[in-house]
Amino acid sequence: MTNRQIVLTQEEGNPQHLPKFSLGSNVVWAYVEDHDYGVVVSRVWTTESVHTVTGWHYLIRLHPNSSSYPFCKEDWAFEKDLELLDEFNSSGGKFLE
Secondary structure (H helix, E strand, C coil): CCCCCEEECHHHCCCCCCCCCCCCCEEEECCCCCCCEEEEEEEEEEECCCCCCCEEEEEEEECCCCCCCCCCCEEEEEHHHEEEHHHHHHCCCCCCC
């Protein structure tokens, strides 16, 4: 099988790499031009896929003020692409509600 993917539930994640964000955390895509943001509603630990994507992935329910909300209510994000919304706002990022 060439495109094998293993997805583990949040309880089975990697004990050496605890998740950075909890369910219910308000997060923002901090390193892209349009800073969509929302709340973490699920997370999974993934390994071995077509691309190198080993690590925590978070399902984010977008805030209605996010630029993508009109056509996308939820989206997946890599842990390294996210930041806590409060930290983003206080560090001089574009202020988001």
